[in-house]
Amino acid sequence: MALDGKIAVVTGAALGIGKAITETLLQNGAKVALLDLNETAGKSLMETINKLYGQGRALFLNCNVESEEQIKAALQKTAETFGGVDILCNNAGILNERTWEKTVSINLVGVIRVTYLALEHMSKLTGGRGGVIVNTASMAGIGPLFSCPVYTATKHGVVGFTRAMAGASTTSGYGVRFNALCPSFVQTNLLSTLTSELGQFANLAESTQQLIDKMGILNVSDVAESVLELVTDETKNGEALLVFPKGKNYMTFPSL
Ligand SMILES: NC(=O)C1=CN([C@@H]2O[C@H](COP(=O)(O)OP(=O)(O)OC[C@H]3O[C@@H](n4cnc5c(N)ncnc54)[C@H](O)[C@@H]3O)[C@@H](O)[C@H]2O)C=CC1
Numbered sequence: 001m002a003l004d005g006k007i008a009v010v011t012g013a014a015l016g017i018g019k020a021i022t023e024t025l026l027q028n029g030a031k032v033a034l035l036d037l038n039e040t041a042g043k044s045l046m047e048t049i050n051k052l053y054g055q056g057r058a059l060f061l062n063c064n065v066e067s068e069e070q071i072k073a074a075l076q077k078t079a080e081t082f083g084g085v086d087i088l089c090n091n092a093g094i095l096n097e098r099t100w101e102k103t104v105s106i107n108l109v110g111v112i113r114v115t116y117l118a119l120e121h122m123s124k125l126t127g128g129r130g131g132v133i134v135n136t137a138s139m140a141g142i143g144p145l146f147s148c149p150v151y152t153a154t155k156h157g158v159v160g161f162t163r164a165m166a167g168a169s170t171t172s173g174y175g176v177r178f179n180a181l182c183p184s185f186v187q188t189n190l191l192s193t194l195t196s197e198l199g200q201f202a203n204l205a206e207s208t209q210q211l212i213d214k215m216g217i218l219n220v221s222d223v224a225e226s227v228l229e230l231v232t233d234e235t236k237n238g239e240a241l242l243v244f245p246k247g248k249n250y251m252t253f254p255s256l
């Protein structure tokens, strides 16, 4: 899938991995709607984008993925401004084992909520052009992080949702591919604030740090390049792409 002129929506676009995904999609010719609840960071990124790419390639929309109303409005504005939606990157996420219901609401329910509302614009069954959805899960969507059981559960949920939606799309004819991105540890605010967010599992902070030291840390641009692969390679549907500092590979699941 060539990206020239394609229209992308990225959630959690203002910082971290979402910011890098946004920059990579822009560099490859897409127009991007940046959805985030951090208005200060979102507007600042827009200023940079406008200087680099000129006006009209990107649009910042203040949107909390917990709000159906705000998501609907953001998708409508994107479709009106750019002329549809071809690519969705469900990337917004938090790690907080204290406010664990919020973690579920953003990381898992948020992905489902944005996906269903975006499909109204993207699915060929409802007048869309088809396209591709990439969900940022995590390697914790494949294996357990002992210090973050709820975060782990949400990411396993995202991988399962992505694979089931890929099958539903193929069988029903949405014309939309679905893939999950599963990075190991990435240098962002989420990782640097980790120790204060573990709640009742704070005693496991040290063993988690040992795991981080052992696995190493990715930079956001490596992760964004993997998103580009999942977006552009039209053979990929229902995949979970594992991304490590030393390389990447597609997860093989047991066939049932
Ligand atoms: N940093 C890491 O080591 C890894 C992160 N991930 C996942 O990558 C995704 C992005 O995380 P990072 O860039 O590391 O985090 P980050 O904290 O650097 O950035 C997250 C962005 O999402 C936005 N956001 C948070 N809640 C939101 C909401 N309710 N609605 C809209 N926007 C919201 C924030 O304002 C921020 O701009 C998350 O889903 C995370 O679970 C996956 C694997 C590793």
Ligand SMILES: CCCCCC(=O)/C=C/C=C\C/C=C\C/C=C\CCCC(=O)O
Pocket: 095, 137, 138, 139, 140, 141, 142, 143, 144, 145, 146, 147, 148, 183, 184, 185, 186, 190, 191, 194, 207, 208, 211
């Ligand atoms: C705890 C920080 C979480 C940062 C964000 C994230 O999603 C990173 C995940 C990276 C890798 C974890 C994946 C699987 C766990 C593999 C082995 C688990 C060993 C058990 C343990 O000590 O936790």
